[in-house]
Amino acid sequence: MSVSTKAAPVADQEMLISGCAAIAQALRLSDIDVVTAYPIRPYDTVMQAVAKLISNGELDAEYIVAASEHDQFEIVKHASAVGARVFCGSSGVGWMYAMEAIAVTPALRLPMVALVGNRALDDPGAFGCEHNDALCVRDLGWMLTWVDTAQEALDTALIAYRVAEDRRVFLPCAIGADGAFLTHSEVLVKVPNKEKVDQFLPKYDRGDKLLHPDNPITIAPQVNEDWVMEIRKQNDDAMRRARGVIQEAYRDFHKIFGRQGGNPFVESYMAEDADVILFGQGTLSLPVKVGIRKLREQGHKVGFVRLRWLRPFPTPEVQETLSRAKAVGVIDRDYSFGSPNHGAVLYNELRSALYDLPNRPHVISFICGLGGREVTLDSVTEMSEILLKVAKTGKVEQPNYWIGVRG
């Protein structure tokens, strides 16, 4: 399909749009080349938004409706290998269906950017937000970030391309967006102009890794025990380098767009002087921040730290922001059945990151808000009170709590 590309708006624009539509705007501004769609709620509204942009002539890209999520991810994987900037995404079991393709992408060093509209892994049927879908790639070489607002979603999508396509990195990046809460809620979003984006985001240049008759290379040969360990180590090196590249990207982003000036890896809210800190990722901010303000009014020193990048895991920032607290409560919108203390994924990640601190806070696991259930103000109060008791007594009576669950 050949369409003329309409000039993008010159000035920054404010639009009332959902998280998915905000990401679609970022894709337009990034002038993506190939996108593959397959329906599953809730991520698929981004593909509907992209389809509209293409049919209206605002974006020139190959829009391929695939026959499954596995096809979806394989198609863009191969398009990326010939030098196309690609976008893909899924939710819940759809993401799992594509897992073979998703698993091999980091080793191919292809800078795919994907949206995971977080969804419970049904059965039993549930559309709502749970993080276990995206978390399945945490060990595989995908960079993994979670966003809190539609604005952050747009900004992070631009940053994701910049970091993923940096030759020092060349790793795929998944953006976690809480299903419904973020994917579908409409808010005012600042949409920057194309000139600024062009200044921030260079063209994808695959260099000597390009698959093309002028560069007749063999990609993904049989290496076996001779070489696979060295190649895994290269992946590890790239993930280590990603940390610095992310920092550079946020610095430039702030310079060009005037946003995202804070710490790229963690958002800290009233945490500096806090005795107890709630820790989590995704769209927790609203209930948690409101809850904290109420508790502060009552004289309780409660704070909140929101993790923005799970991979690479920002160990120094996490240690720095949490080391002064007496107790930290990790709110997991996920589960990891049978794991240490029967806590969940983020809890165990965090405990590991804090282990080397000379004065570690107590860490409590809260499993909360599964399957799209809201994390309520009452839940925030309940979790904070548990932490305040731990801080006061210095004793952990119970390492793990399921919050807001009946029976």
Add this chain to the structure above:
Amino acid sequence: MATELTVLPTQNLEAFKGVKKLTVEEYFTSGHRTCQGCESALVMKLMAKAAGPRTVILGSTGCMYVANTTYYSTSWVVPWMHTQLGSSGSAAVGTAAGLKVLMRKNRIKQEPINVIAFCGDGGGADMGLSSISAALTYPEYNFLILMYDNESYANTDIQLSSMTPYGANTTFSPPGKARRILHKRWKKNVAGMLAAGHPECRYVATVDASYALEMMNRIRKALTIGGPTFIHSLDPCPKGWDYDPIQSHDLGELAVETGVWPLFEIEDGVLKFYGKSKGIAQGRKRKPVREYLLRQGRFAHFTDEDIEYFQKKIDLMWDRWLIPGAVCIEMGDDIRKQLARAEQEVAAAEA
């Protein structure tokens, strides 16, 4: 507003006029470690030679991945990339789409580049069928999907696939003391199925590397005609079929001469038998399947009864199928009568 389909031009690969007119250059060369007598390796070599240097090849997991791309000794002269076992269709679509959009945006030179994705019978007829089927519905991309069918998962230890012939001895269907035949499924007719079900696919063919020139020319035709195309190759496999490697070529011929493997091509919806299958379709006698089966160890446990059953199935295909090898459907009485009436009417009108 542009509504018509934009299909990029293809390379004009004219048919080779004879063995002596072949190009000298090879694009699949030394470095591989396939078995002695491997017909699939020959298929790769002929396929790459037929396609020429401006080609990108994607290979699904299977023998032709594992044996051909040992790190530091790849046998591919043209750019090559691995794709997952069931992903030949997706690999072809993604590569063709990427090249197309980058040419449109002037990011790479505009030129026709062949895209070929290959898969084995396991990757194609089993796991990748959905992906291939989807691929053949995208009229706007030029690529060829080639399925090299050696009738088992030969790379992993000769396990049966849906393309393994009835009764064959594989590691998943060993003849034993209590049960002589474990594998009772009949092979799918993949080329016919894909041609019948994909109206946008302009070219489908079956090939056999024992007839190398005809095979290469069908690859050239598929790449030249454009859009999504599909070729199904039957490849004798010394390891999986259990015979002396010197017999590969003979077995390829016998598969056609016994009528087990009909050679046909479907171009823009029109089917033609070619090679020896043309004569067979016109009524020339087929060799008995016994000659083909008993030269292969995988059928060594067959009794006369088994061979007879096999022969009957092949006879049925040639006598009763709407199109032998392609469409395993018979016309019902109503349609037969209707056609007969139509013929009578035409004859009457002409008279």
